[in-house]
Amino acid sequence: MRGAGVNRVLTVTRAGPGVTVQDLGRPGYLAYGLSRGGAADRLALVEGAALLGQDPDLAVLELAGAGGVFEASEDMRIACTGAPMRGSLDGRPLAWNASHLLPAGVALTIGPAEAGVYGYLSVGGGIDTPPHLGSRSTHLVAGLGAPVEVGTQLPVGRDAGGPVGLQVAADSRFDGGTIRVVASLQTHLFDTAEIARFEAAVFHRGLRGNRMGVRMEPDGEGFGLSQGLTILSEAIVPGDIQITGDGAPYVLLAECGTTGGYPRLGSVIPNDLPRVAQAPPGAELRFRFIGLEEAVKIARAAAAEQASLHAKCTPLLRDPREMRDLLEYGLISGFTDGRAVES
Amino acid sequence: MKPTIKAAGFDGFLVTFGEGLDEAANRAALAFRNAVEAAGLAGVQESATSLVSTYLRFDPLQIAHDEIRVALETLLGEQDWHAAPLPQGRRLWRIPAAFGDDAGPQLAEAAEAAGMGAAAAVKMICATRLRVQTIGFAPGMPYLGVLPEAWDIPRLTDITAAVPAGGLCLAIRQMVLFPNTTPTGWRHVGQTAVRLFQPEADAPFLLRSGDEIAFHPVGADALAALEHDPGGGAICEALA
Numbered sequence: 001m002r003g004a005g006v007n008r009v010l011t012v013t014r015a016g017p018g019v020t021v022q023d024l025g026r027p028g029y030l031a032y033g034l035s036r037g038g039a040a041d042r043l044a045l046v047e048g049a050a051l052l053g054q055d056p057d058l059a060v061l062e063l064a065g066a067g068g069v070f071e072a073s074e075d076m077r078i079a080c081t082g083a084p085m086r087g088s089l090d091g092r093p094l095a096w097n098a099s100h101l102l103p104a105g106v107a108l109t110i111g112p113a114e115a116g117v118y119g120y121l122s123v124g125g126g127i128d129t130p131p132h133l134g135s136r137s138t139h140l141v142a143g144l145g146a147p148v149e150v151g152t153q154l155p156v157g158r159d160a161g162g163p164v165g166l167q168v169a170a171d172s173r174f175d176g177g178t179i180r181v182v183a184s185l186q187t188h189l190f191d192t193a194e195i196a197r198f199e200a201a202v203f204h205r206g207l208r209g210n211r212m213g214v215r216m217e218p219d220g221e222g223f224g225l226s227q228g229l230t231i232l233s234e235a236i237v238p239g240d241i242q243i244t245g246d247g248a249p250y251v252l253l254a255e256c257g258t259t260g261g262y263p264r265l266g267s268v269i270p271n272d273l274p275r276v277a278q279a280p281p282g283a284e285l286r287f288r289f290i291g292l293e294e295a296v297k298i299a300r301a302a303a304a305e306q307a308s309l310h311a312k313c314t315p316l317l318r319d320p321r322e323m324r325d326l327l328e329y330g331l332i333s334g335f336t337d338g339r340a341v342e343s
Numbered sequence: 344m345k346p347t348i349k350a351a352g353f354d355g356f357l358v359t360f361g362e363g364l365d366e367a368a369n370r371a372a373l374a375f376r377n378a379v380e381a382a383g384l385a386g387v388q389e390s391a392t393s394l395v396s397t398y399l400r401f402d403p404l405q406i407a408h409d410e411i412r413v414a415l416e417t418l419l420g421e422q423d424w425h426a427a428p429l430p431q432g433r434r435l436w437r438i439p440a441a442f443g444d445d446a447g448p449q450l451a452e453a454a455e456a457a458g459m460g461a462a463a464a465v466k467m468i469c470a471t472r473l474r475v476q477t478i479g480f481a482p483g484m485p486y487l488g489v490l491p492e493a494w495d496i497p498r499l500t501d502i503t504a505a506v507p508a509g510g511l512c513l514a515i516r517q518m519v520l521f522p523n524t525t526p527t528g529w530r531h532v533g534q535t536a537v538r539l540f541q542p543e544a545d546a547p548f549l550l551r552s553g554d555e556i557a558f559h560p561v562g563a564d565a566l567a568a569l570e571h572d573p574g575g576g577a578i579c580e581a582l583a
Binding site: 027028029030031032033034132133141142143144182183184185232233234235237239240257258259260267269270292295296299300303 | 349350351352353354355357362363364376388389390391392393394395396398400403404407408477478479480481482483484486523540542543547548551552
């Protein structure tokens with residue numbers, strides 16, 4: 001038997017500054033001031049898991065802006081999702097939103113993002129670093145874990161095996177767009193006119209942004225409460241839109257604090273948070289309020305869609321001009337390349 | 344104040360027991376959070392307290408907002424939460440702290456704002472049994488209260504660029520202890536050697552909401568000697 005887990009290693013031979021191990025986060029420590037954290041774009045983990053036919057709880061590599069070069073100790077299945085990044089595998093262009101076989105010892109090069117902010121590299125069996133407080137996710141703000149350094153040998157879990165050469169439909173969440181928002185604790189303290197102005201405004205994702213949150217630059221005047229009001233520090237959650245001192249909204253992301261005293265104009269629905277996290281600096285965004293009932297409907301539809309994602313994966317169609325040998329791609333035998341990794 | 348229930352974002356509720364800093368409301372929030380945890384409501388994923396509120400996060404696809412709201416209303420109606428006793432399992436921490444000079448460069452001005460001299464200020468702070476009202480903002484960071492009324496002094500608009508880890512700061516009748524070097528508008532009056540958050544440890548958080556704290560003054564030299572003690576010289580005892 002191969003792949004008992006101990007010897008499967010993904011070596012990082014080059015890495016941009018923002019490569020971290022992420023999963024769906026670390027719930028349960030809010031009462032100690034530690035936010036859940038986890039992947040900035042949780043949908044990308046679901047997509048990667050669908051491509052590999054595995055659990056979205058498994059840890060992946062999050063690549064913030066820049067990528068890296070990776071090498072596997074043995075044949076591994078991989079999937080690339082999230083912000084589309086330029087990449088190559090064994091010298092050939094790497095299709096994004098797709099699964100591939102990464103043969104042992106072959107360089108997987110992932111370059112800068114072509115759109116969006118956070119790209120994800122999922123591995124069959126998941127990144128198997130030791131969990132801490134119930135999660136493998138790096139929480140940069142809290143100092144739990146640190147960015148992956150060059151030379152790191154990341155343990156990879158046992159892969160149940162399955163096909164590669166699949167793709168999921170590409171999404172449009174990488175260039176801003178309209179973000180749906182529900183009311184938050186202080187929404188009612190803002191004047192109706194101020195809310196209307198907020199919904200009509202065009203924002204550009206600011207230069208300042210990280211896993212804690214991103215600043216939105218308004219095209220006109222900033223926003224605020226009509227009377228200065230001291231708000232007692234209160235629970236804050238990812239998605240909350242804080243109005244900071246100068247009136248620019250700041251949307252909280254996975255690594256936000258747990259309490260805050262800025263007034264919150266609304267809260268981005270979880271389904272649109274990947275679009276916020278993936279909006280690159282300068283991307284245009286708008287906000288639109290919806291009711292909680294509609295937000296639940298959206299979440300329900302998205303959950304159903306995500307559950308069917310694996311079944312909806314299609315064979316990866318390659319540009320014949322780039323193909324060296326049709327047979328090598330396994331087109332004869334259907335959509336797998338015939339070299340699915342057993343374990 | 345009659346408790347209020349408000350939706351907090353897509354998948355949370357906040358039950359608030361007071362409008363401002365209020366000792367009874369803080370106690371109510373702690374007790375109510377324990378009750379929420381004990382009730383084991385389906386779909387509830389995590390809970391926490393802030394200064395005067397209990398927050399809970401749930402899965403709206405598993406249980407409807409209305410159902411959670413009704414369950415919370417029912418729980419609220421079970422007793423007068425403002426009169427609830429403090430939770431079990433609390434601890435008293437006696438923590439050595441150096442005050443003034445380099446250890447607390449803003450002690451003198453804070454004392455002046457509170458209308459007393461520096462020595463009287465240290466004496467009053469150390470004579471006050473403080474409670475961890477909530478932990479938040481940063482991992483393991485306690486908000487401590489309540490100081491006597493003289494300490495109802497505002498936060499500074501001029502932000503201090505960096506208060507070191509273990510820094511003891513105060514404003515608005517509260518004190519905070521920083522787990523890491525932090526910029527702040529709170530006045531830096533003292534320094535402790537406690538490590539509130541040790542990311543790599545199995546039990547990374549020193550304090551829990553509801554714990555009590557009593558500071559006692561030590562010299563800067565004595566504090567420096569405690570630097571290698573992760574407990575920072577703190578002595579912990581169980582509270583009945």
